[in-house]
Amino acid sequence: MLRGLVDVGKFTEAINFYHLMIEQGLTPDNYAYPIVLKACYCLHALEEGRRVQEMILYNEVHDNITPNVYVLCAMIDMFAKCGSLRDAQRLFERMPIRDLVSWTAMIRGTLWNGEWLQALSLFRRMRSEGLYPDSVIVATLLPVCGRLEALQLGMALQGCAMRSGFESDLYASNALIDMYFKCGDPRHAHQIFCHMVYRDPVSWTTLISGYSQNNLYQESLEVHLKMINMGFKTNAFVLTSVVPAWVRQSRAYVI
Secondary structure (H helix, E strand, O other): OHHHHHHOOOHHHHHHHHHHHHHOOOOOOOOHHHHHHHHHHHOOOHHHHHHHHHHHHHHHHHOOOOOOHHHHHHHHHHHHHOOOHHHHHHHHHHOOOOOHHHHHHHHHHHHHOOOHHHHHHHHHHHHHOOOOOOHHHHHHHHHHHHHHOOHHHHHHHHHHHHHHOOOOOHHHHHHHHHHHHHOOOHHHHHHHHHHOOOOOHHHHHHHHHHHHHOOOHHHHHHHHHHHHHOOOOOOHHHHHHHHHHHHHHHHHHHO
16 A cells, blocks of 8 residues: 555655554554655655654664665665755665665765765775676766766776676666767767667667767767667757757858
């Protein structure tokens, strides 16, 4: 019931249902808490999230119900998305064992709060502890490398993807294309695109907009035409990228 309410976006009703469950003497378990915490961050209800945390701690002491990693990660996610990164960090540092799931939650929460450099620092710390990133972390951090024009770190993330065997992951590949363009390296971006086994509309859009952003308007137009010939529809984002290219091309003909 809790999951059903959250899945359809009835977050307030989910929290009320959670309180009703407690009033009837039922103790929430490690399956219920992540759902309730998701409802809290969707409503930005930080104080309600704190009360849920207090109940989790109470159950741990009095009912011997130890929160598992998913509950702890849900709390980190809740605090970060409610704007309390300090609470998320405090909880993260107190975790007895930090696996890839917990590192991912902390890194994504840090990025959610706009702390790009801190997120990169967390990633380096994770690597120093011997953990390899998965496609989720790589796809999450590559846009940061692009914004900061941190090409070397982006290439290092690509190397991690290759060693971990998910270089062909769609989301990681799309993020790599975008990162290389933002770092002013269209050649490598095009290479990633060419080696993709499967390309979705985001792949084509990223390539078209990347060429346009790097003032390679002719290449942008050519890719757009190929995309249309492949049966993909042009969306508004693609149009904003190819219109400058068409305008520039028209001026060239006029001259």
